Amino acid sequence: MRRAVPVCRLLYQLAQQKEQACRQISNAFFASGAVPAGQPALNPVANLSFTKPSVGGRAVILDGRAVAAAWERELVGDVARLTELLGRPPGLGVVLVGSRPDSMLYVTKKQEACQKAGMNTYVHHLPDTVSQSQLEAALAHVCADGRVDGVLIQLPLPRHLSEEAVMEVLDPRKDVDGFHPLNMGRMLMRGRGVRLVPATPLGCIELLRRSGVDVQGKNCVVLGDSNIVGTPLAAMLRDKGAAAVTICHRRSYREWFEDQQEVQRKRAAAAVCLPRLPGPTPAPAPPPPPPASPSGGPDGGGGGPDGGDSFQSYQLPDLTRSADILVVAVGHPELVRGDWVRPGAVVIDVGINVVSTLPRSPPRVSSSGSSNGSGSSNGNCSSSSDGGGSSCNSEGQGRQTGECRGSGGGGGGDGSSSGSGSTTISSSTAVVSPDLGDAESSASIVAAATAAAAGAGNGGAATGDGDGCGDGSGGGGGSSGSSGVAASLYSHRNVVFQVVGDVAFDEVSRVAGAITPVPGGIGPMTIAAVLHNTLKAAKYRAGLEPW
């Protein structure tokens, strides 16, 4: 195998030259705005001023589905060449523990994309009762499989398993998620030779690049400090030449998930004793509470009940408003509102949340009301008093029932948390559902929801067949705001659900210069990035690229 490498390399180089010529022709057919490396951007986003709202008051849509499809088509040539050289298709090994419907869906998406590109997948599905040592043995077995070039462990793992320990078992050369400490370390430290990097951040960077958004010299704010997205993405933006990258600690945004009256109290109290960033004057405040002891571990840990008092989380909208490029990966539906965003900014929404369209959604407080109590700074509307979501920009979606109120001044909504049926299913995925009774588990809702959303997103019927999740009907007549990119409304057992991001799309798309939709933004780019990384791993293995 080793002696064949120089011949392989020669053949590979020849094939690459041929491929380059083909690509020039085929690019003409890819009407997605995708830009191969080294070529100038075709997309109008390249002309964004980062200071003005987009022409006509609507953001340019960064169409992740189209760009990912073009990226995957580009990979087909590499797959064919590698198949010829290796004498077998490149292979992706996946370890899936348990039967979370969302994880199963994402694994299926990876399988389908691999198959479409001509790659093999080997899925090892383990029960959620598997022990740590059994999991590690299974992973070692997959890593040792000669047909497998890239390996990933679908996350999250059940609570009793250590993600950290299992990552150590990975062969770093096959680590297509870039989660092994060697790959992560090389990426986080300067000048250590980046190898395999996490798929979702890579998808974000590729979407920016292929859409013609230049990171160089920009002020970037990453809302979300996870190991999967926020932390690696911040390093990647730094390496792309961002002037500054701010990672917002989870305590700065988790407080915004909580009871809004309590948030108001803390924010007002904190405003008395802490300096503020430039911005509107805070409302008069009650006396400050006793100082809070620092809480939460080194990784954030979420903080204690009073952790927010000393954390200046009330300044979060000021921070996000400072961004030329804002990435949001927090796992909370529509946290970021129109007035959290600087006019003309590029907004990347990594969140995937399934919400009910019944009036049981969590209470919404626009930053105009809650961050400073002084009203809307840019004419956006505050939330409806029934807590039913965003307000003015309703375009036929039943959920957006609010009324337009010009003045904030008081927190909006009724301050109560809907609570019932709300389930967080991963760091960046949440389900907010009505109470459907005992018979309906949140997992089955997610299954129907995500399957239906996937079907809707592909412009057709839902794919919710054979998953034991009721009718799974979906796809019907939804819209993703104004994007026109992907439908996102679907129904399940007479309840209408919608997939939304961490960004209030309708509001923010009136302010931002460019925005990713959900669905149809970063999700598909993540899948394409896994394929890209698998081919990279195959090239390392074959000696076609230096490790």
Ligand SMILES: Nc1nc2c(c(=O)[nH]1)N[C@@H](CN(C=O)c1ccc(C(=O)N[C@@H](CCC(=O)O)C(=O)O)cc1)CN2
């Ligand atoms: N080992 C890993 N686990 C997880 C990762 C990861 O990168 N590596 N990321 C997420 C899940 N994920 C990929 O694994 C993923 C999430 C969402 C999508 C996607 O295409 N979403 C669609 C819409 C939602 C849907 O159809 O359900 C979209 O945004 O258009 C792909 C991959 C956590 N785990």
